[in-house]
Amino acid sequence: MEFLWSHGAVIQAGEFRHGPLEIVESGVPFLFLLPTDSSRAITQRALQFVERWKGTAIVLDYADFAMGLHADLAPFVMFVPLEWFCYYFSVVRDHNPDERRYYGVVEY
Numbered sequence: 001m002e003f004l005w006s007h008g009a010v011i012q013a014g015e016f017r018h019g020p021l022e023i024v025e026s027g028v029p030f031l032f033l034l035p036t037d038s039s040r041a042i043t044q045r046a047l048q049f050v051e052r053w054k055g056t057a058i059v060l061d062y063a064d065f066a067m068g069l070h071a072d073l074a075p076f077v078m079f080v081p082l083e084w085f086c087y088y089f090s091v092v093r094d095h096n097p098d099e100r101r102y103y104g105v106v107e108y
Helices: 011-019 040-052 071-092
Strands: 029-036 056-061
Touching: 011 040, 029 040, 029 071, 040 056, 056 071
Parallel strands: 029 056
Antiparallel strands: none
């Protein structure tokens, strides 16, 4: 959040039905990191719910980036596309991701 200046929360797909599904509506974006391990099915279920109820789904599928690597390496492989996502998210919102309001600028 410190680079994007935007609200957000990380939610495991298995927890999606315990509250987050209530905020699905047109214009509310959800970023899905679609894994290739055993949690893929539950993540796809959450993704399909968002799509069915007209939410905005952005999907980064590990299968598209993995190049045959083991699913346990996903955190390392997915770092790069997530960094680019954060950068362009900031640019689209006309925010320089290097600019800080408080972080490292004022005493905490």
